[in-house]
């Protein structure tokens with residue numbers, strides 16, 4: 001645990017931690033020396049040697065005072081060390097979370113990450129003072145007592161030494177068992193938090209669906225797993241601590257029986273025997289106490305293990321010297337990619353010309369959104385190359401891609417803040433007026449107008465006060481504000497009211513100007529006005545590509561798709577002149 005804490009700490013935290021450990025060790029050794037001094041003191045008292053007793057008493061008082069001073073210093077440094085170590089752990093965790101590929105977040109990690117960032121890191125950082133101090137004292141103080149015992153009676157000391165390996169083995173067995181069970185328990189707790197968060201978020205859907213049994217079952221199963229894991233932890237902990245205490249008591253019994261035997265045989269002074277008995281008790285008591293604390297080390301190790309796992313994850317490869325793109329075209333060359341064993345895209349090739357709009361259509365699940373995620377470098381393809389401006393994306397680097405791309409996805413997340421601030425995050429360097437101008441181009445002004453506080457109206461958690469179409473308009477405004485040369489737009493699939501339909505059309509027109517756009521298109525207006533349409537075939541490739549007019553003239557799959565959509569929506573094209 002200490003090795004891992006030192007490894008994750010900043011140099012300052014490391015220095016404090018080492019100083020804390022040094023004072024903890026000094027306290028424990030001095031405490032052992034105090035106990036040892038009891039033997040000559042008791043011997044002097046039993047034999048009536050008051051002068052010697054006074055000398056030992058003074059020496060004992062001085063050592064006890066030094067021990068108290070070391071203890072006080074350890075606690076003072078300990079508090080500062082805990083804060084510094086916590087700071088280091090959270091900084092490392094935070095740095096890592098922003099480095100990890102977005103793909104890592106595709107699986108719900110909120111439970112595990114929250115648990116690690118709160119309880120886990122806090123427990124691990126305070127463990128040296130709260131747990132390790134007592135464990136070290138539990139072993140170093142008796143160790144000092146044992147070493148000193150050889151000065152008084154080597155036979156009793158040897159008998160006691162013989163019990164040490166047994167105690168050590170049982171302690172390790174106890175700690176390993178608790179570590180295993182605690183890891184299981186931590187995983188179960190993270191799973192339960194994920195399920196409960198999911199259950200809370202899905203309430204609107206669950207209440208309208210008549211049967212909420214699936215969500216109920218998922219939460220129920222997670223709670224039961226957590227309950228089982230907790231029971232396992234208690235059973236292992238209880239059995240382990242009982243066994244360990246038993247072994248420690250056995251060591252004390254060995255000293256009592258052997259000491260009594262030697263005293264009766266006359267080879268051990270009764271006064272020394274009694275004094276050594278006191279030492280025997282002092283030897284075993286802290287060890288027995290530290291057994292119960294083995295679980296604390298296990299909990300801290302679980303949190304540190306989770307942090308190690310996060311740090312061991314491979315981030316996407318980054319170039320030593322990022323290359324410059326020639327323009328803002330996007331090209332896929334024989335790209336194959338899937339989320340599991342089966343590829344979603346197979347040997348997919350196309351070019352989206354710089355400054356033009358490419359619309360992607362195709363059956364549900366054919367990989368339209370996946371194409372945009374590969375452009376944004378949420379993932380790298382398994383085979384083939386994605387190029388921006390002629391440069392393979394890994395040679396541009398994630399930071400350059402993030403700067404060049406403005407994504408507008410379907411699941412737009414808005415912060416529980418004002419409408420204006422939600423647009424502002426697209427480019428915090430701009431002024432309020434510039435933000436309002438960009439937001440107006442995306443027709444967000446209409447939304448602000450209808451709300452009581454205008455631009456300063458709050459949008460609610462996740463943007464719950466706005467409709468899906470309105471949220472997407474805010475997201476397009478962010479993209480306009482960012483002024484990135486590439487816009488990736490995943491149009492809302494849900495039917496939009498006429499106001500939103502027109503406003504989104506206008507917002508897209510505003511975003512199009514001079515930018516390369518890839519749109520997962522659902523609106524007929526977007527599809528027919530695109531400079532290029534790619535129709536995916538549902539097998540990972542492209543069935544047809546061209547302009548709307550070319551594809552209609554070809555009278556193939558796209559023409560059929562178009563007619564069906566027009567029939568379904570009752571859409572009519574009226575000549576403008």
Ligand SMILES: Nc1ncnc2c1ncn2[C@@H]1O[C@H](COP(=O)(O)OP(=O)(O)OP(=O)(O)O)[C@@H](O)[C@H]1O
Nearest residue numbers: 106339340344363364365366367368369370371520
């Ligand atoms: N993070 C993910 N993990 C596992 N599978 C995924 C993930 N994201 C998408 N998929 C799967 O990959 C396939 C393609 O998904 P994608 O979202 O790209 O399709 P789409 O054409 O955009 O679909 P739709 O039109 O329904 O939104 C689907 O089968 C989907 O279930």
